[in-house]
Amino acid sequence: MSFRDTVRDWLAENVPKTVENASAEERIATAKRFQAALHDAGLAGLTWPAEYGGQGRTAADQQVFDEEAAAYDLPTDVFMIGMGMCGPTIVDLGTHEQKARYVRPLLRGEEIWCQLFSEPGAGSDVASLQTRAVRDGETWVVNGQKVWTSGAQHADFGALLARTNPDVPKHKGITMFIVDMHAPGVTVRPLKDMTGQAPFNEVFFDNVRLPAGAVLGEVDAGWFAAVTMLGHERVSIGGSVRRRYDPLTYANLADLARRLGRARDPVVRTELAALYAAERALSLFNTRLRQEADAGSPPGARGSVAKLAGAELLWRAVRVAGLIAGVRAAAWDEGDPAAEELALAINATPASSIAGGTNQIQRGIIGERVLGLPKEPQVDRDVPFRELRVGTQAKA
Ligand SMILES: Cc1cc2nc3c(=O)[nH]c(=O)nc-3n(C[C@H](O)[C@H](O)[C@H](O)COP(=O)(O)OP(=O)(O)OC[C@H]3O[C@@H](n4cnc5c(N)ncnc54)[C@H](O)[C@@H]3O)c2cc1C
Incomplete structure (x- = not known):
């Protein structure tokens, strides 16, 4: 049997019917059952490393799967941030322990992820973020606020950007962490958009303690981790x-x-x-x-x-x-x-x-990094973050 026939037969038998007016909890339970079955059938994470729960197959196989799946309304939206952004970043930058801990449950749909980048004073210019992570012995203590966090109300883990060194320029003192969204001190409040739905949230961190092993990539090299994840995000959003x-x-x-x-x-x-x-x-x-x-x-x-x-x-x-x-x-x-x-x-x-x-930000990136046009002037690039008038520091 060809791989295409295997995929076609499996999808025909296993894609659940859409239930009108299902609650968010019912939709998530359906999505989790479907994703686990997809993984058990050897069809989840087709190109991801086999060592960590993927299938280690080729891009051509993924293409076949996508073509067959296009005929269905797969209930997998809730996993998009994990599978499209956080997971690939863990595969790229994570330690062996992190990959072994997080990738398989993510591919099986057992754990849902969110992306904690934007803040009230740091969206397009996310490097101006003010959420702080301060080292205390073997742990980090996080305080601050994120906003527009898609799916945080359902998430088990988040990829968080926090400032770990305010004495260096803004891009150089940020670290990416893996955060347990059920940890004490994490508060999630849904935000409604103009459709009446609440796809995103504001998230507060109040003395949230993270272990040393929560750092994804290197300490103070979070900007590199962020750019890695944003690259995956743009393909993931543009592609779906x-x-x-x-x-x-x-x-x-x-x-x-x-x-x-x-x-x-x-x-x-x-x-x-x-x-x-x-x-x-x-x-x-x-x-x-x-x-x-x-x-x-x-x-x-x-x-x-x-x-x-x-x-x-x-x-x-x-x-x-x-x-x-x-x-x-x-x-x-x-x-x-x-x-x-x-x-x-x-x-x-x-x-x-x-x-x-935003579209304007994408145009700026394309101009500079795809077309090779001159860079926009960046007057704050070499100034220590502590001295910048951004976010709440603008009022100081
Ligand atoms: C549906 C939705 C889901 C989201 N989900 C998440 C999520 O899961 N996690 C997360 O961290 N964030 C999320 N966001 C936040 C999103 O990344 C930010 O809204 C976005 O980066 C813009 O930031 P801002 O809203 O602060 O706008 P601002 O940065 O304040 O921008 C305001 C305006 O100024 C323009 N502008 C700003 N800087 C420039 C520049 N240099 N050149 C030209 N124009 C400029 C912008 O294009 C925009 O028109 C989500 C947003 C939406 C709408």
Whole structure:
């Protein structure tokens, strides 16, 4: 039996049906059961090292899996940050002990991860973060606040950036830590966005103690760890048209145009064709980045191209949706779930050009690091962090 047949048969038998109006807890329980079964079948973490619970297979096999899985709505969104960002960073930078402890449970869906980077005063300029980690004997003591932390309310672990040395320039005194989200002193408060859902949170650290083994990478080399993770993040976000945005794919909008009798309109057809071409180009670009990464050549700054293109694709799809559905794209009749899902996807679209680094930030990265344009002036690059007027220090 070919690998493709194995994947196809397994998915046909094991993908759970979507349950309308399921609670968050029910969705997570379903996702965990599915992910464990996927791992037991030898189909989770296909290209991850076998030594730590992956399958050690090729990028071509991953491609086959993705092609077969595209026909399904896999319930795996809750694992996206772990599998797409934190896990790959642990594989890249973690010690043997960290890989042995965290990778297998992550691939089996037993433990959920979140990414604790952004703060109220440090988003695009995340190197200005003020959460502190102070060494106390064999442990670190963390105090501070994070914000916009996706999925923190469900997370077991987080990858945290904290300042460990304020006396050196801002990029040089940061460390990445693995944090137990159930540890004493961690408080998570959900934040609602304009769809009415709460996909992200604010997270407070109040004298949270971390063991020395919680450092991911080197002490004070957290910026390198952050850049490593952000590279994975951009590919992961750019590469996945997430379930939330499903109504905005070419296929679903073409179907909507047929159902609403708009498929013969020449403008609708032209726009749908352009959307299809953009979606296909991005999908091929992402495949290429993934294959290169699996072959040992990480995408680096080109992940920003995927991330930016993914966000712009959604905005293009929103315009096409408006053209096809008119007022139905903004408001819906009760009992019209398709229109409701479309409006929610449209409302969620602005987030796509902010999360994971804004479009402007991606353009800056592409200009400097892909196109080789001159660097933006950075007047604070060599100034000790303690002397910068950023975050709450701006008021000092
Ligand atoms: C849905 C969602 C999920 C998120 N999930 C997470 C998460 O899980 N973990 C996490 O740590 N963070 C998360 N974030 C936070 C996200 O990374 C930040 O919102 C983002 O980096 C922007 O930071 P900011 O909101 O502080 O905006 P700011 O940095 O204050 O930016 C404000 C505006 O200024 C522009 N700007 C800033 N600097 C420049 C510059 N140098 N050049 C040009 N323009 C500039 C920006 O493009 C933007 O338009 C999430 C955000 C969203 C929307």
